[in-house]
Amino acid sequence: ARPRVGYFYAGKSANQLLGEHVRKLMVKDYKSLPIVVKEETSAYDAICTMFLEDVGTLFVVKENKQLAGVVSRKDLLKTAMGKQDLQTIPVSIVMTRMPNIVTCSPDDSLLDAAAKLMRYQVDALPVVRPMEDGDGVEVIGRITKTTITKAFVELGQHTDV
Amino acid sequence: ARPRVGYFYAGKSANQLLGEHVRKLMVKDYKSLPIVVKEETSAYDAICTMFLEDVGTLFVVKENKQLAGVVSRKDLLKTAMGKQDLQTIPVSIVMTRMPNIVTCSPDDSLLDAAAKLMRYQVDALPVVRPMEDGDGVEVIGRITKTTITKAFVELGQHTDV
Structure with a gap:
């Protein structure tokens, strides 16, 4: 059938194009730097790091960066x-531990990461990859609701090719 | 010139369609309920309200809801x-006061609200309208980075007309 003018193109609706475009955005292109502390860091020092770095979530890592x-x-x-x-409570007492952490991979779509933020009701996801030697994962970035808000603003500012 | 297949349609690119679609989303259709406390509420009770309501920002209002x-x-x-x-510190001591509050209106675009969240580095905006009698504004909703993340997920899920 002949496409309706102003709506369909090559069998695709504007909404389909929209969804496709959004699904192409990748975590690796949007992730920001992770802010990390050690397990023995005190809750007091963790709060100070949060204020100094102006972030809402810290990742806790072991000596080998796991x-x-x-x-x-x-x-x-x-x-x-x-x-x-x-000053005497270590963050390891109050943190959410592996394997209960929701993570994402650099090759995930930003859409999947955003859907995880909503589904699990968290403010941030660590972007991780498998450790080169041994078990567990290494943190290489972070995706937060701020990341998604920034991506949303960029989508709305698209006016040309 | 003849449109390039798969890219242009009716002179508009996918990116233009996307930008137009995003700019049409309105604050009034996405705002959630505001969680409010009074000026004399203690910091302790404010924190409890935050946990009970599971929100990251509270709006402080006067008797007349201003x-x-x-x-x-x-x-x-x-x-x-x-x-x-x-228990003895009232929230009025620690809050950000009018006129230093960044607000939005129900008739603003969600894009403008998202851009304000980024520009002013805040997690939430009160959605306000002028008070019916007297000065100031009344809070009728809230827009947060969670609201924007939810809208982003919806955009990516568009697959049909």
Whole structure:
């Protein structure tokens, strides 16, 4: 059938083109630098790092850079509400641990990462790859709701080819 | 000139269609419910409300519902780091006050709201309208980076007309 003017092209609707374009955006092209701390870092120092680096999520890594956990502003606020001394509590006590961490890969689509942020109700995903030697994964980036908001703004600013 | 197959249609590129589509999304169709507290609410109770409602930003309102301030998880984490008793500090001390609050209107585009979230580096915008009687604005909703992430996921899921 002949395409309807202004709507179909080559059998594809504007919405199809839109979806296809969005699905082509890749995690590796949008990820930002991960901010990491060690397992023995105190909750106090973790909060300071969060403010200094202006991020809402820190990744906790072992000596060999293997991902051990994720700690959010929410986790630290909960800890700060308690009666304990923030200087003596290590982040390893309050973090979410592997294997309960939702991660993404540099070769995932940004759409899949955004869908994970929504489904698992987290603010950030570590971008990971398998460790070169041994078990576990290494953190090489981060994708947050800020990353997605930035990508959304870019989509809306498209006006030419 | 004759359109190139698979790319141009009716003089518009896929990118142009995409930009146009994104710019048509409106704040009023995406806003979620605002979670509000009063100026005399303690920092402690504000943190509890944040956890109970599972939000990262609270709006502080006066008796007549006029917007007085905005308080974020970050503001409260900073307060919790201090030596003061969270039960005796009112949120009005730690909040960002009018007129320093970045707001949006229900008739703004979601794109403009997303661009404000990025430009002013905030996690949430109150959706406001002028007070019916008197000065100031009334809060009628909220737009956050979660709202934008949800809209982004919807864009990527477009597959048909």
